Amino acid sequence: MNRLPPVFNPSVPFSTQIEKGLLEGMIITVCGRVLPDADRFHVNLKHNSDVVLHVNPRYKWFWTDCGYVVHNTCQKGTWGYEEHKSETPFPRGLKFALQILITQDSYKISANGKPFSEYKHRMPFQNVDSICIGGMVELNLVALQHLAPHHAAPLGSFMIPYKSIIHGGLQPDQVIIIIQGFVNPQTDRMGFSLRHKTGIAFDYSARFDENEIVCNSCExxxxxxxxxxxxxxxxxxxxxxxxxxxxxxxxxxxxxxxLNYTYRHRFTKLEEIDVLEVTGDVQLSFVQP
Incomplete structure (x- = not known):
């Protein structure tokens, strides 16, 4: 299975190879922070010197300071027609989470858990051989995973509590969970648990009634x-x-x-941790695994 192990806190500019190209159902995750005085940054999917997908937040238009995002493709040194999104979900000075889902017809791009744009393929996505990120941005995480198609769904279509099997259990140094959704306005609590046969290896609970996060294990x-x-x-x-x-x-x-928290393992048989559970007054739009 094609997979890029997560890269934490890489320097910018950042570039890494994708050995066997992209496949339908893969998702690229980029987490970071836009610098306060940024004029632009970019995430490029490349094939040799061609830019197959160019995602380019910009912060200065000639008639306004409002941000916008450009999508484009560059083939044999020639840029194509720019596709613009006139409102940016990547404000200067703030953290962001960008995800690019590869489908048969297009790239589906989300920002901070919310669908943002769709870019129809102009070049074969199977030819992409590298990810390159540059500009005025700091990076926390870059990762590539291959997802099952049913893991993406309209907001609220997942039943809560939600449970998913982690086939083969956990493995060190992998991004194993990506959860996107919406916190309902009246919620008191929501939580994410990693479970095994005799207990809970890791429970991460957001308690809005206490305005705190609580992490624990249960055996x-x-x-x-x-x-x-x-x-x-x-x-x-x-x-x-x-x-x-x-x-x-x-x-x-x-x-x-x-990065919100680091929790040291109390249950160390990672391969036996095989269930993800999501609870609380929350609507889910995307879950991996």
């Missing part, structure tokens, strides 16, 4: 000591994106492009 019905990150990254009535990365000694939880 044979007994909860351990709570860990509480110092900030609440979710807001009622807002979209969100959560990425949970499994490292050899801990989990890393990214929310809307920024």
């Amino acid at each position: 044979d019905g007994k909860w351990g000591e709570e860990e509480r990150p110092c900030n609440m990254p979710f807001k009622r009535g807002n979209f969100f994106e959560v990425t949970i990365c499994t490292r050899r000694h801990h989990y890393e939880v990214y929310v809307n492009g920024g």
